[in-house]
Amino acid sequence: MSIHVTLPDGSVRTYDQGASAMDVAKSISEGLARNVLSAKVNGEVRDANRPLPGDCTLQLLTWNDPEGKATLWHSSAHVMAEALEALYPGIKFGIGPPIENGFYYDVDFGERSIGDGDFAAIEAKFKEQVSKKLTFDRKEVSKADAITYFTEKGDEYKLELIEGLLDGQITFYTQGNFTDLCRGPHIPDTSGIKAMKVLSLAGAYWRGDEKRKQLTRLYAITFPKQKELEEYLALLEEAKKRDHRKLGKELDLFTFSERVGAGLPLWLPKGAALRERLINFMKTAQEKAGYVQVATPHIGSKALYETSGHWEKYGKDSFQPISTPQEGEQFMLKPMNCPHHCEIFASRPRSYKDLPLRLAEFGTVYRYEQSGELHGLARVRGFTQDDAHLFCRPDQVKEEFMKVIDLVLLVLRALNFETFEVQVSLRDKEDRSKYIGTEENWEKAEQAIIEAAAASGLKTTVEYGEAAFYGPKLDFMIKDALGRRWQLGTIQVDYNLPERFELEYVGSDNGRHRPVMIHRAPFGSLERFIAVIIEHTAGRFPLWLTPEQAIVLPISDKYIDAARQVAGDLKDSDIRASVDERNEKIGRKIRDAELAKTPFMLVVGEKEAAEGSVSVREQGQGDLGTMSPKAFADLVGDRIAKQLGGL
RNA sequence: GCCUUUGUAGCUCAGGGGUAGAGCACUUCCUUGGUAAGGAAGAGGUCCCGGGUUCAAUUCCCGGCAAAGGCUCCA
Incomplete structure (x- = not known):
């Protein structure tokens, strides 16, 4: 008996009965097989190493697919749970799903209290587990057996979850010494997880209900490459810089x-x-x-x-x-x-x-x-x-x-x-x-x-x-x-x-x-x-909205009067502008204006003072050349009109 | 409200049971410099608030207040 597998590109391949998605991947290329995390079979995401049910459509899922990521993270949650159980015996587990960026596990630590000082130990234990190249073994269990298992383990949360499930649809997954109630799917083995970080910890009510016990939720994320973890952490840093609370303070809003x-x-x-x-x-x-x-x-x-x-x-x-x-x-x-x-x-x-x-x-x-x-x-x-x-x-x-x-x-x-x-x-x-x-x-x-x-x-x-x-x-x-x-x-x-x-x-x-x-x-x-x-x-407001549209920068204090004249002209054209009269070099004034995200810097020195012009520099863009204050006002006016769509 | 973390100069942060520290910002002086940081000196603190332990608390403990992340992702 053989089965026909239809791939996303429409091609159909023939395999022996009992072949898995992983077998299909291997038949295509070793490289692909290494990267497969799970597989979508007839639209359902399943373990890559489960035998295919027969003729089917198949999409191999990797890190590049959202479902692939979710599979890796879900498996990571299991490994983290195993690490936690090894570190803190007797703890009980709630749920541990993948989320948009990473995964979490809700844990009842009992009398024990966990802080972010414990993260390093958890990460170390996690890496130790992962390096064992553990496989995730799926097992169908009866409801009665499932209840027996978690009763013996004393995990009332899992028991409550089992209560809501139908007999015959319950599966366990085991990796290493850890068995969890789980629908799956999981990655073939832990060798695909190369980087892990515990991100944060929070209280989370069991089943989101304020009246029930608060569990400790550990957020974490894993990646198939160390570099990707570093990039992700850099992204978080970048996001912090855009935080309105920080910028609001910096911009005096x-x-x-x-x-x-x-x-x-x-x-x-x-x-x-x-x-x-x-x-x-x-x-x-x-x-x-x-x-x-x-x-x-x-x-x-x-x-x-x-x-x-x-x-x-x-x-x-x-x-x-x-x-x-x-x-x-x-x-x-x-x-x-x-x-x-x-x-x-x-x-x-x-x-x-x-x-x-x-x-x-x-x-x-x-x-x-x-x-x-x-x-x-x-x-x-x-x-x-x-x-x-x-x-x-x-x-x-x-x-x-x-x-x-x-x-x-x-x-x-x-x-x-x-x-x-x-x-x-x-x-x-x-x-x-x-x-x-x-x-x-x-x-x-x-x-x-x-x-x-x-x-x-x-x-x-x-x-x-x-x-x-x-x-x-x-x-x-x-x-x-x-x-x-x-x-x-x-x-x-x-x-x-x-x-x-x-x-x-x-x-x-x-x-x-x-x-x-x-x-x-x-x-x-x-x-x-x-x-x-x-x-x-990131604090660079549209020109029509920004607090200060332009700042006039005299080259030295000999040109302060000329700079004030320019600022006055701009005010008459309804442009919000001030003069940087500090006793600083022009380089310094430009740097400060750039950092303050002032859209335009107008440099006034000997040449400009003599001919009544300004040298215009745009924030983040550089020198726009010399023009009259009137021409600059028109430039600003045009841009604003465009932004406001004729209002 | 609850869980974890944090609160030290205007800002960012270091420190630590016994005269309180840095960088930036600020003030004054020198410098008058052409497109991203010129130099020097100086000023600046109820170490969030209240209580406790101690000869001594900014530091340790307890309680408040405020801030941060989360409490929506359902095996």
Whole structure:
């Protein structure tokens, strides 16, 4: 009997019954066989040395395939577990999956406490195990046997996992002295692992549940080459340099104060000015799109949030109400602007002719975040949204939604964000208790979003369970320097708040109708948005946004007056410029301006002072030659116009 | 909130039971220099806060506060 194996290039090869993916690899080349980590057989990732099931399609997986990497890392997790068990007998294991960059294993160390001082020993033991060229042996076991094994071992976590599995589908893998409950697949043997590093350690609740025991999670990563590990560590270092918390300090944009409180950013003059420019940019774009600005207070009566449903949903987990001293009235720091805006809509009768009504406000809101969740500007307790609420007729929803998508794309383009993900966030498929509103309205809202996104030609992914409690969302996500994903802009369709606030307009039929609300914030929060811009640009902001667009550098203090004249001329052309009047050589001034990431340096010496010109140098680019201040101003103006896309 | 780590000059960090250290930044002086660091001198600290141990604590212990990584990746 022989079997036919179809390879990715479409070629078909014939092998004896019982041949493995590894046999196929060997028949192609020894080099390939050495690099095979696992194999995709009929779309399923399996051990490379398992016999093929018969005629099949086969893709050999190596380090160059995401699944290949995952296999190596998963196997590495087993080896790390073995190393840990050898070092710390009696410990218990949770789960140990591969992740985006490496793998982790959750371990119950019992009374023992592990710190990063223990990493070296773990790495050494790991290398010792790996050098034995251990193989991973797969074994199918009955549920009863599996339970017996881990009962004897005393590992209640594995037992709990087994409980959730079906008899007949349980497999163990053994390498060296370590046997683990595992679906697999694994790499042929450990010789492919050449470099390993324990990266960090963290507490992680068993099964992600805060109420259950906290295990110790060890993050680590392995590579088939030592050099790749070094490159990866260098990459992490590089990412640290882009960290917005570090750059924000270096660029004098913002700070935090213990005395003011955690998660409450203080904007320094340069940062505040940058924020202001973002706000003005958005205001201009919104005015063109038919929005009107409103302004509302930072607090609102508790009753307002009882009406909106926020109190019931978030009351316990938000800043608690503040009370008036005499009457004991209760007010909340506002966590959202929408209830206030609903009341503005309700302040007088509305006609269908008034719709859509687009109320915009740069509203500062306050949300309690657990102390451990705070993160620079990206997660804070007080932040400003570029918020707006569009009240429209049901027949206008799709068009309005699409207009908002256009606005978000305009913003992303002006800030050079080329890569972002768009996520359609819908309700949890099973648990609907988290949401308010009728099934019918949710259906309508979800449909509206899906259709509008499709009509705008956006590539989207759908996530269930990510919707807001009052409606589905379209979220724009960006990755930061460390690869963490942040939600920026968001657009949400909401049929519920208009109902809770009993909002109405008079239709052309002279009857009363309920408007639909669209919540939207292209930046999301200004704080988080600025954090992401900082990391995305490594502090080299777009010219229109940057705090200082040009710095004038006199060659010596004989030319300070000429330099001041130039700076004055530039100011008249609305260019932000200052003069470096320090008693330093030109080389030093240039170096400092380069490091400060000032986009343009204008050198003024004897020649320039005499002819009223400037010698222009662009940050990171070098000398652009001599020109008049006017010509330079035009150059800056042109670049900005291009960036802003005509706004 | 919980786990691990950290907190020393404006910044980055070294140190260590008994006068507190470096580099950069800052101030003053010298230098007037043409596209990435000119020279010299000087000033600068509640060693996060509170308690304990000790003859003596910035250092060791306990408790706070703040910051970092994680608690979402499901055999």
